[in-house]
Amino acid sequence: MATIVKTSSGTWKALIRKTGWPATAKSFRTKRDAEDWARRTEDEMVRGVYIQRAPAERMTVEAALTRYLKEVTPTKRASTQAGEHKKAQVIIRHLGKYSLAALNAEIVAQFRDTRLAGDPDKHGKLQPRSNNTVRLELALLGHLFTVAIKEWGIGLPFNPVSNIRRPAPGSGRNRRLNPEEQNRLLQAVDKHSNPMFGWIVRIAVQTGMRLSEIATLRIRQVDIERRVVRLEHTKNSSPRTVPLTAEATRVFTEALANPLRPAETELVFFGEPGRDGIRRPYLFDKAWTDAKRAAGLEDFRFHDLRHEAVSRFVEAGLSDQEVSAISGHKSMQMLKRYTHLRAEDLVQKLDRLARRAPAASKQRSEADSKTESNA
Known part of the structure; x- marks a missing residue:
């Protein structure tokens, strides 16, 4: 009682x-x-x-996210950690004052719609966010509730994020480089004082490796003799071996012979020492922005080089399984999103097939005639 x-x-x-x-x-x-x-x-x-709801009523979304970033985020890859800290700040700005118990599906749906419509900038202009950006923010919020319920013992009857519609995934970018654009881009990156910048761009378009995979490469992972690069840490956590084209092999040979490489680092592409004296991967954000502007390709992203490489593998006649082995895509659906074939290239391929068809038909007719005469 x-x-x-x-x-x-x-x-x-x-x-x-x-x-x-x-x-x-x-x-x-x-x-x-x-x-x-x-x-x-x-x-x-x-x-x-x-269900004991008192802890959920006392803990705010901001406090829960702070704990999540301290306990859960450090167990993930470095690139994921940086992204989660940025997403957490957005969620805290919109929902941080709510208690976990007060956050329901309706409030989360309003947050989704607000982000899609756009937050006002300092000038009051709305800045809409892409479907994928909002999907990732909701994914972080949803996993926060899952951890709170299952691991922290926070009494909640359900996860409010699981009861709302997620924005549909985007169709994926289809930006391709034509030969003239590639020449302009390579000329722009070659003007940079650090040759590592040009090497990285060429390797990206020749191998389809992600920037994070290229930037963290160690000397021991590059086998020039066998013309392969062995990736140990990838986005989907599955190690893979990437074959090198003749051009990629040439570039890696130059990079490994870099006379400026200090003895204390194994990084193929190294930056200046930090305050702790440790050298980390080479960063070139400003150089990339300047090179794009100089080449007239401001709408081009570094990740588009991966799209370009994968599309070229398909155009070269490699099978889906061969391309996925190189690129690391686990599903054919994701591979399809990253592969964009030029319509004009397909026209040329259709023309070649059309020219072969009469010859093949003639050969079959001659073979049939020989068979009949022999009979």
Whole structure:
């Protein structure tokens, strides 16, 4: 039976002590509210469906995300960690003051729609976010609730993110480089004072490796003799071996022979020492922006080089399985999103097939004639 007492502040406190359950208490403005809560709670205990909601009511989304970034995020890859910290700040700005118990599907759906429509910038202009950006933000929020329920023991009846529609995934970029654009881009990157910049761009378009995979390469991973690169840490956590074209082999040979490489680092592409004296991967964000502008390719992204490489593998006649072995795509659906064939190239291929068809038909006719004469 619940105990209802009036506190010194004028509120009413309901205290429930029931065998097999932890002591539970909550304060209300009126005695009737306290009695109603106590009755409902005792009924839930009898039916075995009681969930202790007090921790969820006390913990805000901001506090939960802070704990998540401290305990869960460090177990993920470095690139993922940086992205989650940025997404967390967005979620905190919109939903940080809500308690976990107060956050329902309707509020989460409003957050989704607001992000898709766009947050106002400092000038009041809306900046819409892509479907994929919002999908990733919702994924982080949803996993936060999953961890809170399953691992932190936060009493919540359901995950509110699982009850809303996720934005449809984008169709993927289809930006390709034509030969003239590639020449302009390579000329622009070659003007940079650091040759590593040009080597990285060429390797990306020749191998289809991700920037993170190229930037973190160690000397021991590059086998010039066998013309392969062995990737140990990839986005999907599956190691793979990437074959090198003749051009990629030439570039890697130059990079490994870099006379400026200090003895204390194994990185193929190294940056200046940090405050701790450790050299980290070479960063070239500003150089890339300047090179794109100089080449007139401001709409081009570094990741588009991977799209270009994968598309060229397909155009060269490699099978889907061969291309996925090189690129690391686990599903044919993802590979399809990253592969964009030029329509004009397909026209040329159709023309070649059309020219072969009459010859093949003639050969079959001659073979049939020989068979008949022999008979």
